[in-house]
Structure formats: C-alpha cells, structure tokens
Amino acid sequence: MGISTTVAARGGGVAQTGSARRGTAPGWVLLAAALVLLACVASLAFGARPLSWATLVEAWTDFDPADGDHAVIASRVPRTVIGLLVGAALGLAGAAMQGVARNPLADPGLLGVNAGAALAVVAAMFVLGQSSLTSLVWFAVLGAGIAAVVVYAVASLGREGATPVKLALAGAALSAGLASLTNGVLVTSQETLDAFRFWQIGSVAGRSWGDVAPVVPLLAVGAVVTLGTGRALNGLALGDDLARGLGQKVALSRAVVALGVVLLCGAATAVAGPIAFVGLVVPHVGRALVGGDYRWVLPLSGLLGAALLVGADVAGRLVLPPSEVQAGVMTAVLGAPVFLWLVRRSRGVAL
Amino acid sequence: MSVLLDRPAALVRSVHRARRRRVRRTVAALTVAVLAMFLVDVLLGTYTVTMPDFLRILGGTEIPGASFIVMENKLPRAVVGLLAGAAFGVSGAVCQTLLRNPLASPDVIGVTSGASAAAVLGIVVLGVRGQGVSWLALAGGLLVALTLHVMARGGGASCHRLVLVGIGCAALLQAVTSYLLTRSDIRTASEVMVWLNGSLNDSTWERAAHLLLATGLLLPVAAHLAHGLRGLELGDDAAAGLGVPVARVRLGLLLLAVALAAVATAATGPVAFVAFLSGPIARRLLGGAVSLPAAGLVGALVVLAAELVAANLVPGAVLPVGVVTGALGAPFLLWLLVTGSRVGRGG
Structure with a gap:
C-alpha cells in the first residue's frame, strides 16, 4: 500500500488483500522475529573488537567474567536490548501514526514530535541542571505530546484536513522553530551542549541498565495500548464517516492511539535521543507484506523496527572502524533514500 | 465614480494606480524604518554614541574609544545585518511565491540545512575558518538546490514533490550536522553552535564587502x-499564455533564491525564520500583493530589530541574533499556519 493509494482504495484493500494475505501474515511475523534474532546475534558478535563465533557460543554457554572477550560480549548486551526496545517502539508508533493520520508520510521525526521532546529535555537539563535520564523521561513525553497535538491540530484545520503535505510542512516548520529555541539554550550553556550533542544524535550506545529501567514501564504501557488499537485503526482507515456509521467512537479511538504513540515516542526518545526515519520506513514494508490489516501491520512493524535499529547500530559499528557511527545517523542515511523514493513514486497525485 | 464605472478600462487603471501607490508608500515607509533601526543599532546599546560624534567619526575624525567601537564593531555588524536580512527576505519571498506555499521558505526545504552542513563539515573536519566557510556554505546550498531540482523533476505544477523532497533532504542533512558536532571537541562545537544559530558577532568589513558584492549582483537580477x-x-498555464517562458523563469528564480539564501547564510549563519517571515509580513502590509523590495526591507528590519534585542537583552553577553528571531518566529509561524489553513492556503 503506497503513498499514491487513496484512502478509499486502501479501505477496499483491507477487504481484498486482507483475506488473500491473511494466511501468510503469521508467516511474515515469524520471519520478522527470526530477523530480529539474527540482528541480535550480529549485534553481539560484530564490533570494533573482532570475535570468533566459537567465543560467542562459549560466552553464552559458559560465561567467564575474567575473560576479556566475554566481557566485551556482555558489554554489548545493553545496547542490543535498548536497540530492540527503541526500534520496536518507533516502528509501532510510526505504523499507528500513519494509520491514525491516514497519512503515509507520518513519522515522529518528521512531524516534530522528537523536536518537542528534544526541547523539553534541553530545557530540563538547563533549568534543573540534571543530566540523568530518569528525571528527563517525563519531560520528553510531555514535550512529545505537546508537539504532536500542535502539529496535528494545525495541519488538520481547513477544508481538506490533514493532507500529507500540510502535515509534513507543519512538522518541518515546528521542528525548525523548536530547534532554534533548543539552540538558544545550548549557546548559553556549554555544559548543556556537551551533554546534549551526544543525546541529540540518536544512539543506543553508552547506556546502562539503570538508564533503561525507568522507561520500560512506559514503553510497555505504550506498546500494549497501541497494539490494542489494530481494530480501531482498521475502522479509521475507512474514513471518519464510515467508521462512525459502523458504531466506532472516532474521537476516542484517535485519542487512545495518540496516547500510545506519545508514550512510545517520548520514552524511546528519552533513552536513545531523536531517531528519525525508523517509524517512517518500517510501516511501509509491513503494509507491503501483510496488506492493510492493522492487527498484523502493528506487530510486524514493531518487529521490523527492532530489527532495523539493531541492524543500523551494527552497521554503524562497521562502516568507519575503529570509531562508531551512531544508530541515529545510520537510520537517517538509510531512511532518507526510502523517503525520497516514496515521494518520487507518487506521481503528484493524492499529495 | 459613475464616470469611472461607465468606462471599465479607466476603472481598472485607477485600481492599478491605487495599488501601485500603496506599494510605493509602504516601501518608502519601510525604507525609513530600516534606516532608523540601522542608526539605533549603531548609536545605542551598551556603548552609546551621539549623532554628532557619529557624523564626525564618519567624516574621519578620530575619537578615542568611540571610533574603534563604531568603525570596527557596530557599523560592520549593522551593515552585514542589513544586507543579510534583505537577502533572506527576498529569497524567502521568491521561494514562497514560486512554490505557491507560504511555508516553503529556504529554511524549510533544506537549502539552509545544506549550507549549514557544508559549513560545519568545513569547520570540524577540514579546519577551515573565515572566508572558506562562506564558500563552503554557498556550495552546500547550491548542491541541495540542484538535488531538489533533479529529484523533483516531473513533479508537475503542484510543486509538492519539491517541498517534500526538500524536507527529506533537510532531515538527512541535520543528522549529518549532528554527527559532525559529536566528532568535534567541545570548544569547536560551541563555536559551530554560535554559527548554526545565525550571529552577527563575527562581522568584519571584509565580510560586509563580500556580502555587498554578492547582493549587489543578485538583487538586480x-x-x-x-x-x-x-x-x-x-x-503556470496562465503565465505561459501571457508569454512567460515558464520553465526557464522557474529555474532561474529558484537558483536566484537559493543563491541569495546561501550568500546570506555564508555571512551570518542560518538566521532562523527571517526568510520564512519576511514574505508573509510584506504581503500583509501590502494587502496581498507581492513586492520583492518590500520583502527585502522587512527582512532587513527584522534582523536589525532582533540584533538590537539580542545585544541588549542579557547584560554583558551578546546572544546570537538567530535565537531572537527563532523565539519570535515560532509563535508567528503557528499563527500563520492556523490562519493560512482556515482560508485553504496552508498547502
């Protein structure tokens, strides 16, 4: 299902391709899970320090804390887990966002949600003088929530509602405004800049278990809420009027999905920094594989997002040895061409 | 009036004349405002210079202290601010009119992001300083514009594709800039940060002269x-019918807008929102007409006024001018989005 597909066509697509592909959907989910597993193994195995497969197996079966190689593998576990959690959260949030906005270009990074979280985090760092993630998570969630509401509200005014171009422009413009406010804080405080520039890039490296623990409940609640909205998103895909006619509470569905998305994005951004393009690219792959049924698209997008982010992290370790390229840069480098391809593929219609 | 109504041609002519008069009056008023703001920037501030002293300094008299501050600091800053503001204003107005979208200014569609990324690359990786940074910024902006033009070819008259491609490019380039920031030591990062905000702090006569030359070439075009x-x-169709060579004019205008934005970015860094705001403000002042001189004057006025605030807001420190324009620009932007959408012009 692509950008050029109109809403009506996609609604029809649910009925047709949904039944045609329903049989294969569990297979794709299993395959995505296998891909996630593969990415995890690669994340443990590859890095600045080359290790043999035998060492990896040995570290798994017979862990020896005194062994340097084993310690290296153990040190790669937290970033792998964080990559899994953040990637899954972003993939899931992207799919839900595209569903609720009925907009193929919706992505937390492009729509200014991450910029809102970033400004909130910087303001908190600066005013409260704190740099521990535990205290910043709520600020990130708050900032993400406000930005999401503002962008969507602004873009959906007017006759034609929230069209892709209006959403993207409102998001880009709001991002630019928020970024310049963020920069204003950073110019006046070198300490905040030093802490922020490593957070801003979007990375899963250098985090400890203590940093992840506070966001896990948020991610869990967000994931459960979002995964539960598959049926509601299917309804919304038919258009507001039809969904209302089928007895769905449209405004309530929207609010629930938005709550899930904000929780997921805010928590993911607090841990890993603003990572763009994962939420944009993954749902398109998911829809291409299983059709427009969001009950399958959502979990599949979560799995693919996890695999993509962990994979991007691994790739970032390998492209410029011995230094690392952060996962956030890798997703942008990999995701931007996909975005451009999506835009180009639409022959100026529907946009 | 009844005489005019009898003759439609005369009516049209009188309406045209009234509109031209309004444009002329507004432009004149803006010119006065810009000159006044220019003088305020130079004369007032933490070090106040009186008008007679200023004239004597310009005349070549050496006044201890005042001469140096005016000639080496305040005057070049104000000149660079004036020229860069005008360039940003005209560039934004051309882009917005060309793409028929009040949001499609060079800052949003990635041109300034390209200039920034190239300049940061120069500062952090190649160790370039001074004039070299400006050239790199110019090259970066033009490269993005060329990419946009090639990628968006075949998008037709909607221009939506160009805008979306630009937003994608901007996101990618911002990631590159962030990456470069993490690769540098904190002192360089602070330096880059000031530049990234858009600042008049490093203005010199040399920079002012370069900018004057570039704008002197581009603004007549x-x-x-x-x-x-x-x-x-x-x-596009109506324009073609009127005998405008649409494709050629379109490409020429786009290149011109990009060159202006890149030249200004090279001199001051990407001053947030000036390109974005000037066009719509000028349009409102003129009651809906597009006038590039008015947009340029509004841009200059915005930068000079923001510079006054930035220099005097925090005692003892000079904020980058871009912080002020950004802080003021964001609310205005939202208001513009809301009102623009209501009448169906939001995109």
Whole structure:
C-alpha cells in the first residue's frame, strides 16, 4: 500500500488483500522475529573488537567474567536490548501514526514530535541542571505530546484536513522553530551542549541498565495500548464517516492511539535521543507484506523496527572502524533514500 | 465614480494606480524604518554614541574609544545585518511565491540545512575558518538546490514533490550536522553552535564587502525576474499564455533564491525564520500583493530589530541574533499556519 493509494482504495484493500494475505501474515511475523534474532546475534558478535563465533557460543554457554572477550560480549548486551526496545517502539508508533493520520508520510521525526521532546529535555537539563535520564523521561513525553497535538491540530484545520503535505510542512516548520529555541539554550550553556550533542544524535550506545529501567514501564504501557488499537485503526482507515456509521467512537479511538504513540515516542526518545526515519520506513514494508490489516501491520512493524535499529547500530559499528557511527545517523542515511523514493513514486497525485 | 464605472478600462487603471501607490508608500515607509533601526543599532546599546560624534567619526575624525567601537564593531555588524536580512527576505519571498506555499521558505526545504552542513563539515573536519566557510556554505546550498531540482523533476505544477523532497533532504542533512558536532571537541562545537544559530558577532568589513558584492549582483537580477514571478503567480498555464517562458523563469528564480539564501547564510549563519517571515509580513502590509523590495526591507528590519534585542537583552553577553528571531518566529509561524489553513492556503 503506497503513498499514491487513496484512502478509499486502501479501505477496499483491507477487504481484498486482507483475506488473500491473511494466511501468510503469521508467516511474515515469524520471519520478522527470526530477523530480529539474527540482528541480535550480529549485534553481539560484530564490533570494533573482532570475535570468533566459537567465543560467542562459549560466552553464552559458559560465561567467564575474567575473560576479556566475554566481557566485551556482555558489554554489548545493553545496547542490543535498548536497540530492540527503541526500534520496536518507533516502528509501532510510526505504523499507528500513519494509520491514525491516514497519512503515509507520518513519522515522529518528521512531524516534530522528537523536536518537542528534544526541547523539553534541553530545557530540563538547563533549568534543573540534571543530566540523568530518569528525571528527563517525563519531560520528553510531555514535550512529545505537546508537539504532536500542535502539529496535528494545525495541519488538520481547513477544508481538506490533514493532507500529507500540510502535515509534513507543519512538522518541518515546528521542528525548525523548536530547534532554534533548543539552540538558544545550548549557546548559553556549554555544559548543556556537551551533554546534549551526544543525546541529540540518536544512539543506543553508552547506556546502562539503570538508564533503561525507568522507561520500560512506559514503553510497555505504550506498546500494549497501541497494539490494542489494530481494530480501531482498521475502522479509521475507512474514513471518519464510515467508521462512525459502523458504531466506532472516532474521537476516542484517535485519542487512545495518540496516547500510545506519545508514550512510545517520548520514552524511546528519552533513552536513545531523536531517531528519525525508523517509524517512517518500517510501516511501509509491513503494509507491503501483510496488506492493510492493522492487527498484523502493528506487530510486524514493531518487529521490523527492532530489527532495523539493531541492524543500523551494527552497521554503524562497521562502516568507519575503529570509531562508531551512531544508530541515529545510520537510520537517517538509510531512511532518507526510502523517503525520497516514496515521494518520487507518487506521481503528484493524492499529495 | 459613475464616470469611472461607465468606462471599465479607466476603472481598472485607477485600481492599478491605487495599488501601485500603496506599494510605493509602504516601501518608502519601510525604507525609513530600516534606516532608523540601522542608526539605533549603531548609536545605542551598551556603548552609546551621539549623532554628532557619529557624523564626525564618519567624516574621519578620530575619537578615542568611540571610533574603534563604531568603525570596527557596530557599523560592520549593522551593515552585514542589513544586507543579510534583505537577502533572506527576498529569497524567502521568491521561494514562497514560486512554490505557491507560504511555508516553503529556504529554511524549510533544506537549502539552509545544506549550507549549514557544508559549513560545519568545513569547520570540524577540514579546519577551515573565515572566508572558506562562506564558500563552503554557498556550495552546500547550491548542491541541495540542484538535488531538489533533479529529484523533483516531473513533479508537475503542484510543486509538492519539491517541498517534500526538500524536507527529506533537510532531515538527512541535520543528522549529518549532528554527527559532525559529536566528532568535534567541545570548544569547536560551541563555536559551530554560535554559527548554526545565525550571529552577527563575527562581522568584519571584509565580510560586509563580500556580502555587498554578492547582493549587489543578485538583487538586480531579482528585480529583473520579478516580472516573471508575478506572471507565475497566476498559475503556470496562465503565465505561459501571457508569454512567460515558464520553465526557464522557474529555474532561474529558484537558483536566484537559493543563491541569495546561501550568500546570506555564508555571512551570518542560518538566521532562523527571517526568510520564512519576511514574505508573509510584506504581503500583509501590502494587502496581498507581492513586492520583492518590500520583502527585502522587512527582512532587513527584522534582523536589525532582533540584533538590537539580542545585544541588549542579557547584560554583558551578546546572544546570537538567530535565537531572537527563532523565539519570535515560532509563535508567528503557528499563527500563520492556523490562519493560512482556515482560508485553504496552508498547502
């Protein structure tokens, strides 16, 4: 299902391709899970320090804390887990966002949600003088929530509602405004800049278990809420009027999905920094594989997002040895061409 | 009146004349405002210079202390602010009119992001300083514009594709800039940060001269192409019907807007929102007409006024001017989005 597909066509697509592909959907989910597993193994195995497969197996079966190689593998576990959690959260949030906005270009990074979280985090760092993630998570969630509401509200005014171009422009413009406010804080405080520039890039490296623990409940609640909205998103895909006619509470569905998305994005951004393009690219792959049924698209997008982010992290370790390229840069480098391809593929219609 | 109504041609002519009068009056008022703000910037502030002293300094008299501050600091800053503001303003107005979208200014569609990324690359990786940074910024902006033009070819008259491609490019380039920031030591990062905000702090006469040369070349071209721009505003088909060579004018205007934005970015860094705001403000002042001189004057006025605030807001420190324009620009932007959407012009 692509950008050029109109809403009506996609609604029809649910009925047709949904039944045609329903049989294969569990297979794709299993395959995505296998891909996630593969990415995890690669994340443990590859890095600045080359290790043999035998060492990896040995570290798994017979862990020896005194062994340097084993310690290296153990040190790669937290970033792998964080990559899994953040990637899954972003993939899931992207799919839900595209569903609720009925907009193929919706992505937390492009729509200014991450910029809102970033400004909130910087303001908190600066005013409260704190740099521990535990205290910043709520600020990130708050900032993400406000930005999401503002962008969507602004873009959906007017006759034609929230069209892709209006959403993207409102998001880009709001991002630019928020970024310049963020920069204003950073110019006046070198300490905040030093802490922020490593957070801003979007990375899963250098985090400890203590940093992840506070966001896990948020991610869990967000994931459960979002995964539960598959049926509601299917309804919304038919258009507001039809969904209302089928007895769905449209405004309530929207609010629930938005709550899930904000929780997921805010928590993911607090841990890993603003990572763009994962939420944009993954749902398109998911829809291409299983059709427009969001009950399958959502979990599949979560799995693919996890695999993509962990994979991007691994790739970032390998492209410029011995230094690392952060996962956030890798997703942008990999995701931007996909975005451009999506835009180009639409022959100026529907946009 | 009844005489006029009898003769439609005369009526049209009188309406045209009234509109031209309004444009002329507004432009004159803006010119006065810009000159006044220029003088305020130079004369007032933490070190106040009196008008007679200023004139004597300009005349060549050496006044201990005051001469240095005016000639080496305040005057070049104000000149660079004036020229860069005008360049940003004209660039934004051309882009917005060309793409028929009040949001499609060079800052949003990635041109300034390209200039920034190239300049940061130069500062952090190649160790370039001074004039070299400006050239790199110019090259970066032009490269993005060329990419946009190639990628968006075949998008037709909607221009939506160009805008979306630009937003994608901007996101990618911002990631590159962030990456480069993490690769540098904190002192360089702070330096880059000031530049990234848009600042007049490093203005020198040399920079002012370069900017004067570039704008002196580009602004007359803009004035020349403005006629085609007014034709394009009617729609591509109507413009073609009026004898405007649409494709050529379109490409020329786009390159011109990008060059202006890149030149200004090279001199001051990407001052947030000036390009974005000047066009719509000028349009409102003129009651809906597009006038590049008015947009340029509004841009200059915005930068000079923001500079006054930035220099005097925090005692003892000079904020980058871009922080002020950004802080003021964001609310205005939201208001513009809301009102623009209501009448169906939001995209």
